[in-house]
Amino acid sequence: MLWFLTCVAALIGGYFIYGAFIEKVFGINANRQTPAYTKTDGVDYVPMSTKKVYLVQLLNIAGVGPIFGPIMGALYGPAAMLWIVIGCIFAGAVHDYFSGMLSVRNGGASVPSITGRYLGNGAKHFMNIFAIVLLLLVGVVFVSAPAGMITNLVNDQFDMSITMTSMVVIIFAYYIIATIVPVDKIIGRFYPLFGALLIFMSVGLMTAVAVSSEHTVMGDFQFSDMFTNMNPNDLPLWPALFITIACGAISGFHATQSPLMARCMENEKNGRFVFYGAMIGEGVIALIWCALALSFFGSIDSLAEAVKNGGPGNVVYSASFGLLGVFGGILAFLGVVILPITSGDTAFRSSRLILAEYFNMEQKSLRNRLLMALPLFVLGGILTQVDFGIIWRYFGFANQSTAVMMLWTASAYLLRHNKLHWITTIPAMFMTTVCITFILNNSSLGFGLPMQISTLVGIVTTLAITAYVIRISKGKGERELPEERETEAKSQVKNA
Template identity: 85%
Template sequence: MLWFLFCLALLLGGYYIYGSFVEKVFGIKKQRQTPAYEKEDGVDYVAMSTPKVYLVQLLNIAGVGPIFGPIMGALYGPAAMLWIVFGCIFAGGVHDYFSGMLSVRNGGASVPSITGKYLGNNAKHFMNIFALVLLLLVGVVFVSAPAGMITNLVNEQTDMNVSLMSMVAIIFAYYVVATIVPVDKIIGRFYPFFGALLIFMSVGLITAVVVSSEHTLLGDYELSQMFVNMNPNDLPLWPALFITIACGAISGFHATQSPLMARCIENEENGRFVFYGAMIGEGAIALIWCALALSFFGSVEALSDVVATGGPGAVVYEASFGLLGVFGGILAFLGVVILPITSGDTAFRSSRLILAEYFNMNQKTMRNRLLMALPLFVLGGILTQVDFGIIWRYFGFANQTTAVMMLWTATAYLARHNKFHWIATVPAMFMTAVVITFILNNSSLGFGLAMQTSTIIGILATVVITVYVLTKSKRDLFVNEDGNAIDDDGIEVVAQDS
């Protein structure tokens, strides 16, 4: 119990202390007009209130990541909660803040355009491909996962016999509608309620564990176990844990979602709450599910058995119904199901906007929106026929690689403007080493090299990339005749920003 409260306190403290520092380094301009007003079109650029934008952002970025990832991460023991805390504060929060605020500063641009501006055209082309691949994988994952969960719930709780494919078709049909209608008609109207339900559900489940006579919140674990790898399958913590717990700590998918709300935010001063704050909120949800998985089943061995037989979805089902009964379990389970659905539609919406930017096609008319969206849904439908486990593995790697690119983009922006770039550079270096080591070492996705060799190559490659980005950023820095750096608004970067 104390370990959970300690981690939660660190997370909240990180928002107020480190989040404020990140905001100060960025340097908000309250008087600057945001894209919601500057480019208002009634479809994608629509001003919405800050609480509403926050709840939509939270739902957009959440998906099943902050639930399935922490459940799988819990197999490493309570130490996984440390990565959730420090990953959120120093990596995920920074990543989400800059992916949102750089979009605000660049007229609501999508992540490939932002990356291209600060890292060059080659990086832009890479991100166009990688972001679209990631978003398609996300869309497929967030169709398959909720379809399977709803099918199991209906078939087990009723006499009906619903097929998985019919549920996939229903969710896809909803995605088509939600992707092409104006953002305030469905997403802006209903998602704040779903966001509140998500928070209520998470708090309800953790409260049920605390008051339960059968379960204790992390009570079966000793303090010494909070800092060791307890994985019963002898899987190494490095680098797999940092790929497994993605959305609960840092996720490149968020970089594709933040521009959606960057087009709706009313003032730059709301950015810390909306972008950094939503990441902290997701981290709190990840902490809850990591603690639930460890507490409800009593040991990582018992948790491992449930995951092996039914996957993380079985953990959600057993914990929800076991803690809250049938009625409460159905509500909690549906709350989890809503997450991937409300992220899947925005994944396809982001894909549409990225393609529209690439082809320079205005999205005010329904015809143009359909032209961009329908090919994506055809590809997504084809990918639903691929084994879910394969899609999920590729999603994890693609997700974290996209996060690496966004962090290096933030580094380039800060270095170019003589700001304290290390807030982005350090997490960028760490995550670069993670993804390179992972792909070199992993035998099913990558090259199957020895861990030591993979790690050494990963570290050396990280050093080379760091030198390249910082050197290029300084070379691209525009200075005026007085030798002072000029920011994107043509304003001198003052000395204290250095």
């Protein structure tokens, strides 16, 4: 239990210490009007309170990632918790802060547009394709996962017989509605309540296992296990762990979600709480589920057996009902199911907005929103017929590759402004090496090369990319966008 509490304390300390440092390096301007006011349209650009924006951001970025990922990561042992803490503070939360604040500074722009501004049009076109593919994969994953979990819950606990297909149709119907209606009608109204439920049930589960006489939180592990690969399937810790645990440590999906709340945030000074803070909150959730997975089943071998018999969803089901009984288990399980649903609809919403930016099509009219959204749902529906395991594997790699692009974009921004770019460059270098090594070494997704060769190529390629980004960015300077000059002028008039 002490290890778990130490990890949580480290995350909270990271928010107040390193988060404040990141904010200082970025340089907020509390007098600059945010896109929520300069572009108010009643649909996507809508001012919302800070607490509401934080809870919506937390739900948007969470999905099943901070639950399924840490459960699968727990198979490697306590090393998973170490990566969650270090990755969240120095990589994930930094990534989320810059993806949100750069969107604020660029009029609420989506990640491909931001990447294009700081890394060039080639990077922009690449990110447009990559972001849409990632979001479609996310949307499909976050349809299939909750549909399967709800189907199992209803059939097992209420003795009913519903099909997976019917649940997919119901969830897709909800996604269509949530994607096209104004952001404050469903997302802004109900998601803060769901966010509070998520936090309450996560804490409730951790409390239940802590006071249980049958389970000991991390009791059989030693300090040295933090640096040991304990995976019973002999999977390599490097680089697989850093792909397996995404949303709890660093996730490129967040870069597609942060602009949604960048369009609703009322002041730049709220950015650390909304973006950096939501990632820290997700890190705590990831720690809880990693600790639950390591504690509830008694051993990693038993955990592996539970995963084999029903995937991470089976772990969630067993832990929820085993610790909280039927009533509490239903509430906890529903709290988990909410996560992918509330991220799935915003994934499609982000896709709509990215396409709208690409085609320069305003989204105030319902007709234009439908024109952008319906083709995405058709493609998503087709992808639901693909095996879930295959979709999840591609999602993991695409997810971390998107994070790499966002971190390099942030480094280019800092270099142009002669600011401390290493705060984003170092995590960008690490994750670039991870992604390249993984795709070269992995036999099912990539090229199946030996680990040493894959790692060496990853390091050399990363050094080349680092040199390139520094060369094209350093001392280049940056011109303000016309809308930024207009916003700054309005702010000066208002202050005068």
